[in-house]
Amino acid sequence: MSAAAAELLTRQGGPIRTNEALRDKVAIFSDGRCLVSRSNAEDIDVISVIALAGRLGFATQAAEYVDLGSLRSLYSVSREHAVWPAVGRAARDDTAMQREVHELILRARRLEASDIHVVVDGNAVSVRLRVNGELMPLPGGTDGTPVHWQVEHGRQICMTAYAMAAEGGTADANYDPFGYQAGRIVSGLPEGIQAVRLQFNPVGYSGRHMVMRLLYAGHAVGRSLADLGFTATQEAMLGELTESQAGLVVISGPTGSGKTTTLERLMRTIVRRKPGESLLSVEDPPEYRIPGVVQLPVSNLRNDGDRGSAYADAIAAALRSDPDRIMIGEVRTPAAAHYAFEAAMTGHQVLTTLHANDALGIVPRFLDIGVEAYKLRDPSLIRGLLAQRLLKRLCPGCRRQVHPRDSRLAGDALARLLAVVGDGPVWLPGNGCDGCRGGYAGRTVIAELALPDQHLLDLLCAGDRQAAVDYWKSVLGGWSFADHAMDKLLQGIVDPQQIEYRVGRLAAP
Structure with a gap:
């Protein structure tokens, strides 16, 4: 039996009797996996319950040390189900968390993001969106400050997103917070989003990394x-x-x-x-x-x-x-x-x-x-x-036309730009307007x-x-990448700094 489908023996009412305090210290599974809170590695109660598992006929492996939040997440999912952790079923009624996932996707859609990155790492949570190919913090309010989540909230968001994929039959029913998993949310999504592709990766020190790829409905229909x-x-x-x-x-x-x-x-x-x-x-x-x-x-x-x-x-x-x-x-x-x-x-x-x-x-x-x-x-x-x-x-609404010497390039990069355009103008990004972002x-x-x-x-x-x-x-x-990029530079479609960063040194087509 794999760890993802193993029975959590130390759950409330499980084969190995425990109390709430002990469940904050240790989790033992029927496949032998044993998770222990880092702060209780040598706790006598932990040692005793592992020994008890052996006397009851459950062989245990060497302990894996995790943080307290990870243990509590496992037990919270397993309260109603013996199999760890069947979040595809356990979270089915968690409509409040599903609404939060829906709102997260909706906010990303409003910013025309292609991906959402959620990293739960140690004592912090990072939430970023990929907009126009670059990652930016998810704004948390009208002032644009980054959103701030508690670690447990970040874990619950990841778990709920996986549960939504499992409900649609696009992921295994069992969520493994320490493994690599993938899925796809195909229903209950904001208008304009056809599906959301999920990738889950483990992060050191019991962390989690979730990437949500937004697949927009009709994104290329009618586009030549x-x-x-x-x-x-x-x-x-x-x-x-x-x-x-x-x-x-x-x-x-x-x-x-x-x-x-x-x-x-x-x-x-x-x-x-x-x-x-x-x-x-x-x-x-x-x-x-x-x-x-x-x-x-x-x-x-x-x-x-x-x-x-x-x-x-x-x-x-x-x-x-x-x-x-x-x-x-x-x-x-x-x-x-x-x-x-x-x-x-x-x-x-x-x-x-x-x-x-x-x-x-x-x-x-x-x-x-x-x-x-x-x-x-x-x-x-x-x-x-x-x-x-x-x-x-x-x-095109707010781009700025400047002399090459007023561009953001200097040194050798400026010399290369001058060799391409001479004294001709170049276009740079403006300060942003109603038709763009930055x-x-x-x-x-x-x-x-x-x-x-x-x-x-x-x-x-x-x-x-x-x-x-x-x-x-x-x-x-x-035509090489550089040739095509330089042609777009001369048309005012892209700026020289983008070419130097994404393509390579400026050179005449």
Whole structure:
């Protein structure tokens, strides 16, 4: 029996008799796990009750030392249930805490946040929102001061959010405050939020880290690729790829770079243009509903090994389901890569994502996870290589136009800016207005896109990166991240400091 489903033997009325004072010191489980309050490590009552467990036939492991709040949280959840800690059921009637979770999500939505971070660590709780790609404290009042929670309140918020996911069947029924867990809240959410994806991580000294990813309903409906930030040329190239019926289109970028949004936008385009095709997706789990696409979920798996195996099984099932095109949320393992290439080699188009630093890094990354070089040298298989990142977009309502010498750059960075724009003006963020937050209004894509030919793939497979970059830019007309960012700088869409921070040194496109 796993610790997450073990019986709490020392609960009130449990097999090992205890009183309230003793329950503040120790918790013993049927799988042998023994949690002891740090301040009572050598307490005679603790030693006695552990010995009693042994005499009753319950073998115990070496003690794990936790804080008092953790013990009280365990017992508060277990008052009505013998299994520790079945919060999916125990917290079901805790409507007050559910309202607080709902209000937290609502406040994040009002600020157009993508994520909520709650860290319960020792004697403090940190609550931050990711807005325009950067973390900021959750405002606690009209004066903007950060919200302040007690440690126990932070634990209860985490536990209740998990319970809400468990009620929807997207997480295990048993909450483990010391383990890695994931879930998804799919009901009872504020208007405009389709779902909230949850990730729980243990933190040293019995702490907890919860990340809530807000998935906005209809976030990309009606938005073109140009609206996301792609150039007209890139939009035309991506449109050309959606007309193809075979090969791989691979999108890369760091976490939070908008890969899923772009992938969804491409699938919606295909649905609109190809209504007679069978479109399937394999996702871990599906983040957004895409009408016209049969979305196969891979979720609620405890470790990467199980997840990788389930992903490969789901892709294999999709191949047996008469698809014309398959979208794979992410290729993470050799098995998933094998099935993705098998699909592409048997006349299906595959759209997927992969973690790589840039567009030309996708082929070497496939080599790293075991894809054979002969497959990667075939331009009929490798049809499109796209990499993207997001930069904060200047608010058009309050941005400021200044001379480069009045920008926030100095030293070598200023010299690089002057080399690019000369005496021409640059745009900086304003002080904020009704249409933005702090001078920025959302984010915009910068992208690299290659439709590779045989020679480019040969160079990449041979490991000659510099020759590949030179050929891509001079012969195939490739644009790097820096090129795209500098173009947006000259248009007044982004500011120079963002480029230096997110992309690299300023340089003329």
